[in-house]
Amino acid sequence: MSAELSPIDKAKFAAAKRAVQYVEDGMRVGLGTGSTAAWMVRCLGEMVREEGLQIKGVPTSTRTADLARQMGIEVVTLDEAKWLDVTIDGADEFDGQLNLIKGGGGALLQEKIVATASDMMVVIADAAKEVAQLGAFPLPVEVVPFGWQTTRALIEETLVGMDVLGRTTTLRLNGQKPFLTDENNYIVDLHLNRIGDPRQLALVLNQIPGVVENGLFIDICDVVVIGQGDGRVEVR
Numbered sequence: 536m537s538a539e540l541s542p543i544d545k546a547k548f549a550a551a552k553r554a555v556q557y558v559e560d561g562m563r564v565g566l567g568t569g570s571t572a573a574w575m576v577r578c579l580g581e582m583v584r585e586e587g588l589q590i591k592g593v594p595t596s597t598r599t600a601d602l603a604r605q606m607g608i609e610v611v612t613l614d615e616a617k618w619l620d621v622t623i624d625g626a627d628e629f630d631g632q633l634n635l636i637k638g639g640g641g642a643l644l645q646e647k648i649v650a651t652a653s654d655m656m657v658v659i660a661d662a663a664k665e666v667a668q669l670g671a672f673p674l675p676v677e678v679v680p681f682g683w684q685t686t687r688a689l690i691e692e693t694l695v696g697m698d699v700l701g702r703t704t705t706l707r708l709n710g711q712k713p714f715l716t717d718e719n720n721y722i723v724d725l726h727l728n729r730i731g732d733p734r735q736l737a738l739v740l741n742q743i744p745g746v747v748e749n750g751l752f753i754d755i756c757d758v759v760v761i762g763q764g765d766g767r768v769e770v771r
């Protein structure tokens with residue numbers, strides 16, 4: 536399948552193919568969102584259809600739910616599954632402590648809920664996602680639409696006291712309109728360039744009224760499977 540792929544897709548596919556080895560018959564599996572996670576859903580679908588693997592999948596977005604159903608994976612809600620054996624998801628950045636920035640695809644809230652309700656979180660990523668320090672990728676923060684400009688101003692005020700390099704924020708758009716998450720919230724992207732203390736920032740952001748969740752995943756990821764453009768894979 537990987538012969539005609541671009542190097543980046545080859546890397547994503549290789550990571551996904553390796554990561555599905557964590558999935559065993561009968562497991563309840565969190566299904567991440569994004570282009571890398573989509574490869575994982577396709578790989579799992581192949582195992583379901585061709586090897587008779589029986590799993591229950593809990594998707595982290597409507598996009599992933601649609602793809603999982605198309606692939607023949609049984610989809611259940613998190614409340615039906617109650618707890619998950621493993622979640623496999625992509626990331627926008629990961630550092631040496633396996634802390635992450637997620638939410639580039641706008642699904643950070645469901646992704647964090649699902650990953651936290653799992654015995655194990657496996658992240659799949661191409662090598663370009665590895666960073667010495669988080670923050671080059673804009674940090675997504677999900678906010679409720681009510682009073683979002685006030686919430687954004689409070690976020691900017693809060694950033695003044697934080698160990699970050701940039702402090703501009705932008706409302707994520709879908710065309711001319713605000714991008715809407717699956718929960719009908721907005722996303723404010725924080726352009727920080729470097730986050731000195733991700734743990735502190737994650738805690739402080741979530742204390743601001745109107746903030747629903749932020750895209751920093753601290754101490755949630757257990758393993759990162761890194762794919763290379765030539766199809767090689769490294770597990771950390």
Ligand code: 5RP
Nearest residue numbers: 569570571625638639640642
């Ligand atoms: C979606 C996410 C994705 O996992 C993240 O954006 C990585 O996506 P991709 O695999 O397409 O690079 O957090 O909310």
